[in-house]
Amino acid sequence: MLFYEEFIKKIRKDLEVSGKEKFSLELKRTVMWLGTGIPFLIAGLLQIYIYLSSKDIKDIVVGFIFLFLSFKHIKLFLSYGIVLDFDRDMLKSKDVELKFENIESCELREEVVGKRGKVQPVLDIITFDRRKIIIPLMMTKQVRFVSLVASRLKARFIIK
Incomplete structure (x- = not known):
């Protein structure tokens, strides 16, 4: 800037x-929002996968928290645009x-x-x-x- x-x-x-x-969104913010959104998505899916084998309730709770954060960041990235x-x-x-x-x-x-x-x-x-x-x-x-x-x-x- x-x-x-x-x-x-x-x-x-x-x-x-x-x-x-x-x-569209500038590169710095794109990297920031996708750079946190995609790892949170992967971590959330991994936690849910771990829950399927361990059946420990904390794994699914942490998984859903990560998924919520990832969807929020990805939504911010996809929703920004001015025409x-x-x-x-x-x-x-x-x-x-x-x-x-x-x-x-x-x-x-x-x-x-x-x-x-x-x-x-x-x-x-x-x-x-x-x-x-x-x-x-x-x-x-x-x-x-x-x-x-x-x-x-x-x-x-x-x-x-």
Whole structure:
């Protein structure tokens, strides 16, 4: 990730916006979520296999805990993705389908995100119906994503 000042300098507001672009999770977070999810899955399946031979209740409990953790991490990995669809004039995500015409303002700023208190750039979107949507920039091609949104929103896009 670039430092915030360098990140701001690379943003262009004059890009041609057309078509559809997909943005997936950055490599560091992919490795983190899959790197813990897959070993937990294997450990959980192994614990359940051990339970089948030993019939000890603690083996199946530990197995289900590992399986729960692994499914949670794999779900996080599979559910992240943002699509900018300029043909239909929409921003689509797992939970949000937002038309660009419904955006009152969009602000790029640094904010503390997550439990670790790490500061990272976010897009703070406010719609005309007063919904506030915060999009943490933890995807690949962050500069391109912000540049496309800024090019589409023009005067409604603010850098803080």
